[in-house]
Amino acid sequence: APHYADGLAEDLAALVAANAAGRGHVVAAATTFGRNFMPRVAALLDVGQISDVIEVLSPDSFVRPIYAGNAMASVRSSDAVKVLTVRTTAFEPAPAGGAAAPVEPIPAGPALGLSRLVGRELTKSARPELAGAKIVVSGGRGLASGENYHKLL
Template identity: 65%
Template structure:
């Protein structure tokens, strides 16, 4: 049984979610091939080859894959997918961008956002914003799967020595083109990979309060900053801080929710955190139902006291 894993990377190395996706592939069982598609991506291909359990790495290096569009990346995947029973990718924005196109072209049903591998043809995935889990069995000849990275412990990044093979990708489709991108720069850990997340909600009242209250706490803990959808929609924090079903799925060792009521779509993005601390003046807020520790009171008093205690 052969498995193709599409690597999420920055050309120089692998994104953390790729190691989690490889862990899911290992649970399926079989020979694992990793596809690294990019431009000047030798570093990422070498990193993939070093992961234990990887049998081989396919490197598709071309100028038009520097910022691959869904059309171009799907074409590369389809060009090398023959002979593989499973095609896997991380379930973040990377996988959501092109995997549906792969599944549609292969005329199979995509199995999205799996959180458990039961067997080679049976998987568990969340439904109803994470309020229920569905066990899905697929009879398709090729199973196209996206993996919720937070549900699988990552494989080690070193210890393997798989061969790297160069493949020639299809020419650019010309259907769409990358124009530009704006990347936010931060000294803080990346939200999806942070061990500690300090997240704020609408209860903070303003963007100024969001930063004034949360940043000192995040600085003490070396934490990433997150936000609810309500806080993002209100302009308190940028879109890439959003945690939830329509934002980023996180599962840090410690998640501190400040002024967050705990809407269903937000809980879907953080309830797998190992320890959840909630600070809210409303003792009946839904967030307390999933919290391991709760502080009921004025966040503008409690958070500064917590920061002071950490000094």
């Protein structure tokens, strides 16, 4: 449906929430996109959202960072549907050639018209994007010189 083309959170959250009945978990990547619509899904389902999951302990228990990553919290949810965003870099990729998940077509919901996309702007930076990095090496004054930094690498 055309009203999903821009990925507007209101329309997408309503679609996901309407199709969450009978599901145990609703999961999205902890990206800007996932963080935009998943809290709305949780609100529509009247359940809590568990953000930035880095480990799954059981179907209802998860580990997530707190205090800017300085501590880890083990979280258990008793909600009928668990709404999660996961940090994808914390998990190993699925093995190639593994069993495919079933794909179920669902009907589009109505356009809610609560928001509209005005425009897109690409932000350019000379610095690398670190959010998706598995390993980040950082050096500071303790290395004393650029030469020592290259030894660290």
